[in-house]
Amino acid sequence: MAKQLCAVKRLKITGIDLSSEMLEIARVNVPDGIFHLQDSRKASFSSEYFDAVVLSFSIVHLDDDEANGVLANAVKWLRSGGYLYLSFMEGKQPGFETTSFSSQPLYFNYFQETKIEEFLKENGIDRFRSIRQDYLELDGSNTTDVFLFGKKTIGSDTVFFPQKKIEVIR
Structure with a gap:
């Protein structure tokens, strides 16, 4: 979803997830995002x-x-x-x-x-x-x-x- 939002407008994305695999996917899709391995x-x-x-x-x-x-x-x-x-x-x-x-x-x-x-x-x-x-x-x-x-x-x-x-x- 973050990748789609960034395609529309330049946004600052901060994301958290418990899964390191999901965070790796997020970092590939949104290289400028800030992502943390964290429990919501x-x-x-x-x-x-x-x-x-x-x-x-x-x-x-x-x-x-x-x-x-x-x-x-x-x-x-x-x-x-x-x-x-x-x-x-x-x-x-x-x-x-x-x-x-x-x-x-x-x-x-x-x-x-x-x-x-x-x-x-x-x-x-x-x-x-x-x-x-x-x-x-x-x-x-x-x-x-x-x-x-x-x-x-x-x-x-x-x-x-x-x-x-x-x-x-x-």
């Missing part, structure tokens, strides 16, 4: 540090309390008028699963879009777009991937940026 649950940035925060399926391996903590921090790190992209899965009950990309069972948590939106709204994020995509699992069950786009507000008033700023997230 322990990440620390100044308040209102970022113009945009991207959480691409990063809460799906966290329990509810951990996910709430990461989301609360992301909102805190986001400047007023800044954008939030969040993707997660709706589906079955949380638990350990094997996947096509890991032979070891991994913990997966499934969230409800309405609950996530409620949490974000309570923390100053207004959703302005939601995309849902069904995904057929190997066992025949269906998982829904949810992609939310939101904007941090000041009180009840949304801070609008010029159109060229909005193009960055498309």
Whole structure:
């Protein structure tokens, strides 16, 4: 995603991941980016540090309390008028699963879009777009991937940026 954003406009990208392999891919795709091997649950940035925060399926391996903590921090790190992209899965009950990309069972948590939106709204994020995509699992069950786009507000008033700023997230 960072590579696509950088193709639109020159951006300063900061990224964190627990996977050194994912960070290597990020460094190849965005050579000027700053990337850290770090746990999102322990990440620390100044308040209102970022113009945009991207959480691409990063809460799906966290329990509810951990996910709430990461989301609360992301909102805190986001400047007023800044954008939030969040993707997660709706589906079955949380638990350990094997996947096509890991032979070891991994913990997966499934969230409800309405609950996530409620949490974000309570923390100053207004959703302005939601995309849902069904995904057929190997066992025949269906998982829904949810992609939310939101904007941090000041009180009840949304801070609008010029159109060229909005193009960055498309």
